[in-house]
Amino acid sequence: MSHAPLLAAEDVEIAYDEAIFAVRRVSLLVHPGEVVALLGANGAGKSSLLRAVSNILHAQRGRVTHGRILYDGTSVAGSSTSRLVRRGLAQVLEGRHCFRHLSAEDNLLTGALGRGSSRLETRRDLEHVYALFPVIAEKRRVAAGLLSGGQQQMIAIGRALMARPRLLLLDEPSMGLAPIVVAEIFGRLARLNRDEGLAILIAEQNAAVALRHAHRGVVLENGIVAAAGTAEVLRSKDDIRAAYLGLGRANIQPVST
Amino acid sequence: MDWGFFAGTAIAGLLAGLMYALVAIGFVLIYKTSGVLNFAQGAMVLFAALTFVSLHEAGLAFWLAFLITLAAMIVLGILVEAFILRPLVNQPPITLFMATLGLSYVVEGTAQLMWGTQVHALDLGIKDTPLPIPDILVSRFDLFCASVASTLVVVLTLLFRYTRLGLAFRAAAEDQYAALNTGLRLPVIWAAVWAVAGFVALVTGLLWGARTGVQFSLSLVVLKSFPVLVLGGFDSIPGAIVGGLLIGLTETLAEVYIGPYVGGGIDEWIAYAVALVFLLIRPTGLFGQRSVERA
Numbered sequence: 001m002s003h004a005p006l007l008a009a010e011d012v013e014i015a016y017d018e019a020i021f022a023v024r025r026v027s028l029l030v031h032p033g034e035v036v037a038l039l040g041a042n043g044a045g046k047s048s049l050l051r052a053v054s055n056i057l058h059a060q061r062g063r064v065t066h067g068r069i070l071y072d073g074t075s076v077a078g079s080s081t082s083r084l085v086r087r088g089l090a091q092v093l094e095g096r097h098c099f100r101h102l103s104a105e106d107n108l109l110t111g112a113l114g115r116g117s118s119r120l121e122t123r124r125d126l127e128h129v130y131a132l133f134p135v136i137a138e139k140r141r142v143a144a145g146l147l148s149g150g151q152q153q154m155i156a157i158g159r160a161l162m163a164r165p166r167l168l169l170l171d172e173p174s175m176g177l178a179p180i181v182v183a184e185i186f187g188r189l190a191r192l193n194r195d196e197g198l199a200i201l202i203a204e205q206n207a208a209v210a211l212r213h214a215h216r217g218v219v220l221e222n223g224i225v226a227a228a229g230t231a232e233v234l235r236s237k238d239d240i241r242a243a244y245l246g247l248g249r250a251n252i253q254p255v256s257t
Numbered sequence: 258m259d260w261g262f263f264a265g266t267a268i269a270g271l272l273a274g275l276m277y278a279l280v281a282i283g284f285v286l287i288y289k290t291s292g293v294l295n296f297a298q299g300a301m302v303l304f305a306a307l308t309f310v311s312l313h314e315a316g317l318a319f320w321l322a323f324l325i326t327l328a329a330m331i332v333l334g335i336l337v338e339a340f341i342l343r344p345l346v347n348q349p350p351i352t353l354f355m356a357t358l359g360l361s362y363v364v365e366g367t368a369q370l371m372w373g374t375q376v377h378a379l380d381l382g383i384k385d386t387p388l389p390i391p392d393i394l395v396s397r398f399d400l401f402c403a404s405v406a407s408t409l410v411v412v413l414t415l416l417f418r419y420t421r422l423g424l425a426f427r428a429a430a431e432d433q434y435a436a437l438n439t440g441l442r443l444p445v446i447w448a449a450v451w452a453v454a455g456f457v458a459l460v461t462g463l464l465w466g467a468r469t470g471v472q473f474s475l476s477l478v479v480l481k482s483f484p485v486l487v488l489g490g491f492d493s494i495p496g497a498i499v500g501g502l503l504i505g506l507t508e509t510l511a512e513v514y515i516g517p518y519v520g521g522g523i524d525e526w527i528a529y530a531v532a533l534v535f536l537l538i539r540p541t542g543l544f545g546q547r548s549v550e551r552a
């Protein structure tokens with residue numbers, strides 16, 4: 001791509017409690033308008049990397065011990081999460097993390113609050129989210145905790161979209177959802193990417209679904225990049241399946257980013 | 258049985274209970290939004306009342322003294338956030354509790370250093386005389402306290418339900434990590450909630466202070482709020498109100514009707530006894546947060 005990357009992780013190393021290394025020397029790029037899948041088995045380091053990008057690692061007692069992460073040309077280390085959100089970097093957390101006692105609409109409104117949107121912008125963005133997920137519009141007065149897993153995932157995504165992101169990070173959006181719901185959610189994300197040029201970095205164990213919608217993929221294994229390439233290449237290689245399922249990487253040809 | 262006397266006693270108990278509820282509400286506000294058990298709530302009551310009464314005695318008008326004290330409570334909230342909550346973020350709850358224990362000494366000490374240790378009378382201009390209702394003894398002052406307390410509760414409820422700050426409070430109360438990730442500024446929210454708790458402490462301090470005189474023992478009302486919290490749940494404002502009313506009622510009725518048989522002083526401990534029984538049968542309190550889950 002010709003554009004400067006929107007997100008550039010360079011040689012990133014992440015440790016928890018100053019000892020446990022979750023990620024070692026990982027690099028990855030996301031360009032404007034791109035959908036990138038971050039694949040790997042449980043414990044590979046996907047969430048840690050996303051936390052580092054949003055600068056919320058410290059809330060989990062983690063720290064970037066080496067390398068740097070640039071969002072839109074500046075290091076995220078110097079920005080608070082709230083500043084990053086205001087600059088268009090929003091994350092949908094693993095496990096959704098809806099505010100369970102708040103109504104669906106109040107959940108969405110917190111996203112507007114995080115961005116500091118005006119009332120007019122907020123109303124417009126709400127309509128936008130409701131158009132994307134009509135079922136949430138129907139349930140707008142219902143406490144999020146009472147909704148289904150898929151609906152909660154839509155609320156979590158909607159809440160992030162209320163920040164009008166340029167780069168959306170998603171951490172395992174398919175977790176615990178029925179295949180048909182997963183397909184629906186990925187369909188909406190693909191539409192956002194296509195129609196609005198939203199760049200998306202999506203961490204998934206469900207590689208099949210993620211690679212169906214991504215342009216490129218990066219496979220993590222035990223905190224290092226085991227493979228990377230275009231979605232077609234990753235899809236077509238059987239040996240890569242083994243890598244992101246955590247079944248060893250004996251036959252893997254390392255691929256550069 | 259003398260029902261007029263009973264009704265008077267019960268009403269006095271409920272009104273006293275409302276005062277306990279006020280202290281408990283300040284506590285709940287901070288606990289809900291930041292997960293901190295704020296032992297210093299009583300010290301804040303003392304600090305607010307002492308500051309107000311000293312300014313008032315120095316000749317400042319009621320409203321001016323009130324506003325300056327309120328400003329002081331807001332500054333206190335900001336300082337607490339910057340020097341206690343922020344450095345101790347991610348520490349276990351017990352560490353934060355100990356920090357507020359220390360804070361309560363600092364706040365009490367500062368208040369007494371600035372304003373001295375003598376007892377101040379506080380006159381809010383409401384006479385403590387009975388209402389002209391035959392047979393039932395209800396004091397005007399108690400009724401005034403009750404209406405102030407109720408107004409405060411309504412105002413807080415509206416703040417929580419209908420303002421942006423209220424939404425941020427509720428979100429942070431529910432899931433700090435998600436609130437942080439959503440871009441909410443937790444330091445601002447915490448400072449704001451401590452300031453609101455400071456406002457509640459100021460109102461509490463004025464009402465209690467007018468009743469008992471402004472003195473050191475005001476900071477001990479925090480001890481009375483613990484049984485209230487056990488009854489009502491640590492994270493529920495309606496719980497704090499109902500818990501306060503129940504404790505006030507129990508204390509007064511027990512003192513009047515059981516006290517003579519056990520030699521008096523029963524109001525000193527009955528609240529704790531009730532709380533203990535409650536802890537055994539319902540540890541989350543009457544209104545403690547049950548999780549909202551799909552069936």
Ligand SMILES: Nc1ncnc2c1ncn2[C@@H]1O[C@H](COP(=O)(O)OP(=O)(O)O)[C@@H](O)[C@H]1O
Binds near residue numbers: 016046048060
């Ligand atoms: N909060 C945490 N504290 C300590 N270690 C953690 C924490 N989160 C993750 N880890 C460790 O970091 C490694 C990577 O985990 P994670 O980033 O969650 O991987 P993934 O999202 O790919 O499942 C794992 O070994 C995990 O045990």
Ligand SMILES: [Mg+2]
Binds near residue numbers: 043048094171172
């Ligand atoms: Mg994960």
